[in-house]
Amino acid sequence: MSTVDATRLSVFKTYKLYVGGKFPRSESGRVYEVTDSKGAWLAHAPLSSRKDARDAVVSARKAFGGWSGATAYNRGQVLYRIAEMLEGRRGQFVREVAEAEGLPKAKAAAAVDAAIDRWVWYAGWTDKIAQVVGGANPVAGPFFNLSTPEPTGVVTVLAPQDSSFLGLVSVLAPVIATGNTAVVVASERLPLPALSLGEVLATSDLPGGVVNVLSGRTAEIAAPLAAHQDVNGIDLTGADAVLAKELEIAAADSLKRVLRPHATDWRSDPGTRRLTAFLETKTVWHPTGSLGASGSSY
Amino acid sequence: MPTITPAFADVTASDSALRRFLHGLPGVDAVGLEARAGSLGTRSIKTTAKAYAIDLAISMIDLTTLEGADTPGKVRALAAKALRPDPTDRTTPATAAVCVYSDMAETAVAALAGSGVKVASVATAFPAGRASLAVKLADTRDAVAAGADEIDMVIDRGAFLAGHYLKVYEEIRAVKEAAGAARLKVIFETGELSTYDNIRRASWLGMIAGADFIKTSTGKVGVNATPANTLLMLEAVRDFRAQTGVQVGVKPAGGIRTSKDAVKFLVLVNETVGADWLDSHWFRFGASSLLNDLLMQRQKLSTGRYSGPDYVTVD
Amino acid sequence: MASVFEYAPAPESRAVVDIAPSYGLFIDGEFTEAAGGKVFKTVSPSTEEVLAEVAQASAEDIDRAVKAARKAFGKWSALPGTERAKYLFRIARIIQERSRELAVLETLDNGKPIRETRDTDLPLVAAHFFYYAGWADKLGHAGLGADPRPLGVAGQIIPWNFPLLMLAWKIAPALATGNTVVLKPAETTPLSALFFADICRQAGLPKGVVNIVTGDGGTGAALVSHPDIDKIAFTGSTAVGKAIAREIAGTDKRATLELGGKGANIVFDDAPVDQAVEGIVTGIFFNQGQVCCAGSRLLVQESVHDEVLESLKRRLSTLRVGDPLDKNTDLGAINSAEQLARITALAETGEAEGAERWSPACDLPSSGYWFAPTLFTNVTQAHTIARDEIFGPVLSVLTFRTPEEAVAKANNTQYGLSAGIWTEKGSRILAVAARLRAGVVWANTFNKFDPTSPFGGYKESGYGREGGRHGLEAYLAPSSPEGER
Secondary structure, X not given: OOOOOXXXXXXXOOOOOEEOOEOOOOOOOOEEEEEOOOOOEEEEEEOOOHHHHHHHHHHHHHHHHHHXXXXXXXXXXXXXXXXXXXXXXXXXXXXXXXXXXXXXXXXXXXXXXXXXXXXXXXXXXXXXXXXXXXXXXXXXXXXXXXXXXEEOOEEEEEOOOOOOOHHHHHHHHHHHHOOOEEEXXXXXXXXXXXXXXXXXXXOOOOOOOOEEEEOOOHHXXXXXXXXXXXXXXXXXXXXXXXXXXXXXXXXXXXXOEEEOOOOOOOOOOOOOHHHHHOEXXXXXXXXXXXXXXXXXXX | OOOOOHHHOOOOOOHHHHHHHHHOOOOOOHHHHHHHHHHHOOOOOOHHHHHHHHHHHHHOXXXXXXXXXXXXXXXXXXXXXXXXXXXXXXXXOOOOEEEEOHHHHHHHHHHHOOOOOEEEEEEOOOOOOOOOHHHHHHHHHHHHHOOOOEEEEEOOHHHHHOOOHHHHHHHXXXXXXXXXXXEEEEXXXXXXXXXXXXXXXHHHHHHHOOOOEEXXXXXXXXXXXXXXXXXXXXXXXXXXXXXXXXXXXXXXXXXXXXXXXXXXXXXXXXXXXXXXXXXXXXEOEEEOOHHHHHHHHHHHHHHOOOOOHHHOOOO | OOOOOOOOOOEXXXXXXXXXXXXXXXXOOEEEOOOOOXXXXXXXXXXXXXXXXXXXXXXXXXXXXXXXXXXXXXXXXXXXXXXXXHHHHHHHHHHHHOHHHHHHHHHHHHOOXXXXXXXXXXXXXHHHHHHHHHHOOOHHHOOOOOOOEEOOEEXXXXXXXXXXXXXXXXXXXXXXXXXXXXXXXXXXXXXXXXXXXXXXXXXXXXXXXXXXXXXXXXXXXXXXXXXXXXXXXXXXXXXXHHHHHHHOOOXXXXXEEEOOXXXXXXXXOOOOHHHHHHHHHHXXXXXXXXXXXXXXXXXXXXXXXXXXXXXXXXXXXXXXXXXXXXXXXXXXXXXXXXXXXXXXXXXXXXXXXXXXXXXXXXXXXXXXXXXXXXXXXXXXXXXXXXXXXXXOOEEEEEEEOOHHHHHHHHHOOXXXXXXXXXXXXXXXXXXXXXXXXXXXXXXXXXXXXXXOOXXXXXXHHEXXXXXXXXXXXXXXXXXXXXXXO
């Protein structure tokens, strides 16, 4: 790590997981070395275990009722608050992204700005997606019939391996915008921006447990999450083809919703695909009836 | 005079108690009720079942004339028709009753004396029911004095809709007393009560006040008997008997014109309250033109060829 | 003179349907024998009479069918939407014209009452084709991008409970969106799909757009694993659904899975009782309870338990069980000996675990597969019959005390397909509906279906929706890679 003032020794940060609104170390006590793009040591990151994954699912499940039950407006306010908090710590993230991805400052700054803007984009979506994908269905009978989208539940998100922050935000924000709660597995090699994001989320009015951030070996953490019976969906973006197939097979056992990995330019228009990937459609029928018995005849 | 079932003494103690009771009855979902009635309407009643149903329906008819133009001659003709609906086939059952205005009751009684066909008289300022209680009671007593076996009274829909349930209750009680030994049919005019919830409440109100029959309508408004409102009233008499042991009859009236319709109503009876009500003592059709259609269908069943209006009597 | 109103037999005429002694596979517009020449018999479940012999498709036949569908895909998908629409409208009309014939056929092959095939299945089949016909030239307005593309060849596997209706749910949206299909009907109910092949011929549908391959589970597996299939649409058991999800892992094949259920029908103390009883009956006895979205768990508020059960038992005593072709039959035959054995075994488990069994008095025919309508009371969440899908006319009755408890019990299942709510209080309907984890919630009604209404489950009841605008999504690729899917 660079120290600008040669006379002052900088304070290192111990990077920790973000689970249930708290910042625990891995229960395993393990850490691994995180280096910059040139191999220089940056920090230790927690090397999460399957038990950390389990704890994260418990937190995410606990948070699901409150978060999915919050008003869409409230979720939008919280997501916007995340953007506001990030804006204030923009410099830190630019530095972390530049170091992690080996980008020049300007490019790293562009990625961070795009990530902040992405939170704003999804903040605006929270109270609109239901109008876009839901609606009244004109059934042929005396019934009021309404389809509304609802969050799938607890979603495991394997963050992209090469885009430590913009990619991460691009896969995480849509999952929670719609009311899901998330267990995010950070990029294995570039986990620091994700771990720092936890610190921002903790101060953005986001209820604890809505987002849980784990760092470590993707394959090791993802396997128990893909098989976990209390996980409802999995975004495989951060898995390579071999791992993705294994995880999809494991996910089939409880019929998780699976979003397969595909090449993505994280700077492009996100569309609604990631919002709808972890939405269920609920359709409710109710008789409309007549105003009175005098209105009916045979 | 039958006494009120003690179970209901408390609910008729005050207007508010009665209101609480009636509004505490289970609600009615209109779509579900109509769907059930519609589904029973798809029963296919053929051959022997049809013959049985047609004769049963004929025997349940209150052959009715309720016109300002009614005369003794018209009423005598109707009585003759009630006694021998099909002069060409003496196996045809007689109808249950003839139904007339109270001033015609005496004529009907004379024409039907000793036949077993009852005389039903409408009363209580039929069909509107807009008169003082004294007038309604006098109307009732007139009919009874003329020899009517059955009194078809109308409730005060205005009082009912205004929420004065106790007034309606007491009026039925008073008419019941005035009717003496005559069986009392209480007409709700369901088309004016408008909602199914009201029909269920009116049914219970009538039954706890001592009605021997509950009847849908006068035949004088836009919507009279329908499969749905009759089904609802059948459910009411079923539940009332289950709770009190007292059996009450049901009479859909007005708008039932074809054999097909009549058979549908009998299916409703059969599958809602069962055999106990499949008897003219417990179920009636208030109708006039229905009879001729039943007779034509009856002729079709016995001869195998379709009949026509010239082969049944017009009275 | 109180007497009994007995309904005379009122059988629908079998003469309207002409079943051939044997049927081949419908591939590339023609009926052909299976490569190995293997056949199997399809029987009428109400009499065990053999209706016809049907070809058993092998992997080789599947390959031939997929190739035919692939060959047809280019032209079919390039056809202007208006033209595709007109083919579907033609099909819809021909189905309406032949609806009595198809209803009788379906009743014969499936065992369900003619009243249901005539009044529910067939009208919905035609309506489904009409609905999706209208979408074919409006796909750019479906909110799935300006120019969404078909996926290619869809492999479709349907169950035996609503043979022709499930075919309609699969084929209508697939064709409207420009896909071609290879459809496998269930082993025990292949006939209506084969008659549908004839309707495709009458409609002049280009060869290869619809291919019908009959066979057993092995045939279905060969279809799922065929490398040139782009899309799997499956309705059936959760176990097979999971196997399909595993099989297509790591491929580009997309899947829609409509699987099992254990729907809770919740009756509150302020319910419209008479209509609730009808809804309970419809919920579990419609189609002999062989319905994935059946209301197989009755959750009744403890304070009205006795009253509701008394009404329910009285109502069940009026159900007419017997000849499915009789127009007055309410409950027909169970579809197969195998299914009957499963229902029987689960009912026995219910008794063995201490639940109280009740059925109305009813005479069951001596031949065929029959099971009397059955209630189990004193059932708790811990009973097998409260957890496992029975797929038969067997209702498990549980109680609850508060809305919270009702919701918790309703959601306490791996399934999430359907639920019912009975209460006269509007706000309670909305509050409970919002918290039920189920894809279809019927409030003060049950088992209603409509082509405009999306259908599908949460959790292990599967994924994807069929019906409505949502049903298009399952057959379309996004017009831009990151755009709407």
